[in-house]
Amino acid sequence: MMLEALYIHIPFCKAKCNYCDFLSFTGCTVELQHRYIEALKKEALLKNQKLDLEVNLKSIFFGGGTPTCLSSGLLVHLLDFIQANFPVEQGAEISVEANPGTVNKEKLQLLYEAGVNRLSFGVQTFNKEMLKILGRIHTPEDIYASYALAREVGFTNVNFDLMYGLPGQDLKDWERTLLKALEFNLEHISAYQLKIERGTPFGQQMEEGVLQEFDDELALDMYKLADDYLGNKGFIHYEVANFAKPGYKCRHNEIYWRTKPYLGLGPGAHSFFPPQRIENLGELSSYINMLEEGDSPPCISEELTIPSLMSETMFMGLRLLEGVNLEDFYSRFGQDARSVFSGAIKKCLSNGLVEINNGYIKLTHLGLYLGNIVFEEFLSDN
Numbered sequence: 001m002m003l004e005a006l007y008i009h010i011p012f013c014k015a016k017c018n019y020c021d022f023l024s025f026t027g028c029t030v031e032l033q034h035r036y037i038e039a040l041k042k043e044a045l046l047k048n049q050k051l052d053l054e055v056n057l058k059s060i061f062f063g064g065g066t067p068t069c070l071s072s073g074l075l076v077h078l079l080d081f082i083q084a085n086f087p088v089e090q091g092a093e094i095s096v097e098a099n100p101g102t103v104n105k106e107k108l109q110l111l112y113e114a115g116v117n118r119l120s121f122g123v124q125t126f127n128k129e130m131l132k133i134l135g136r137i138h139t140p141e142d143i144y145a146s147y148a149l150a151r152e153v154g155f156t157n158v159n160f161d162l163m164y165g166l167p168g169q170d171l172k173d174w175e176r177t178l179l180k181a182l183e184f185n186l187e188h189i190s191a192y193q194l195k196i197e198r199g200t201p202f203g204q205q206m207e208e209g210v211l212q213e214f215d216d217e218l219a220l221d222m223y224k225l226a227d228d229y230l231g232n233k234g235f236i237h238y239e240v241a242n243f244a245k246p247g248y249k250c251r252h253n254e255i256y257w258r259t260k261p262y263l264g265l266g267p268g269a270h271s272f273f274p275p276q277r278i279e280n281l282g283e284l285s286s287y288i289n290m291l292e293e294g295d296s297p298p299c300i301s302e303e304l305t306i307p308s309l310m311s312e313t314m315f316m317g318l319r320l321l322e323g324v325n326l327e328d329f330y331s332r333f334g335q336d337a338r339s340v341f342s343g344a345i346k347k348c349l350s351n352g353l354v355e356i357n358n359g360y361i362k363l364t365h366l367g368l369y370l371g372n373i374v375f376e377e378f379l380s381d382n
């Protein structure tokens, strides 16, 4: 299979958000930034040598962390290096995650001129108080300013990440978030429910009883509202949590959802070369030190069995609203998904959660709202 996607993890943030369990560190010095970029370059070369795959990158994604915490000079240097060492398709999607308040015109201009063509802003909410509660460093004004700069320098593909199910949030507040986001004429919106993870300040508050589990029914109403409002404003709901104007689906994430191979660089990054999954360990100093010594970074790898690969193909593919193409499934595994998952399909069909149409198995509208039940069925039926 062809390697089409490269993910580069930039694990630095200005401050740690109260809900964040991503691998990111604060207090990054300029020296550390330089050492980290050099380590990433070494890992890229090592992985490139070891790959037993054809490469034609359709997507390069700088995620984090906050990639825009780095100087643009370093990001551009890294991007140039990647383009010089990996075949990159003409017109490939090149995305950078950015946080409002961490960009200025010069930074965005440099990224744009270097070939970055998609910006994804971690907006989450426009509510000033909520932003503080979340521990975000930006203000609503920063969102407007950063967005305006992005358009000014020429970006034509901009995403906002939004979040619902925030502590104390009601439906009205979420509606205001959606309406404000719609004022921006965006190409893409992601809408995720806040998950409280152990080991975060919010997780701690939950253990202490200060923070309560968010009400499931209210969360579902919020999800339905996003589905309605965005759908009515020309967005295609193409993945459980993602909405795009025609022609602007996130190509990078589509490669994940279609369980195609991808390479991840950086501590904590995942790579997938079916049937092998590799996870770099998340220790920043050992990552840098080992690469400085010329060794591969510490990682764990797992060989997926064919049944678990098939389950993963269904579980991930059903997140896409177009569903899983049955012919593609057959040509990949030599088996019919309808036989392999006969139990799950029968149950979900009779409950009205999935449908089979024109060679695709996909979620129904009801199934979209009860996606977790469907995914569970497919994970346990193999």
Ligand code: SF4
Residues within 6 Å of the ligand: 012, 013, 014, 015, 016, 017, 020, 021, 022, 024, 064, 065, 066, 099, 122
């Ligand atoms: S900006 Fe993103 S990665 Fe950084 S701490 Fe906040 S949630 Fe985590």
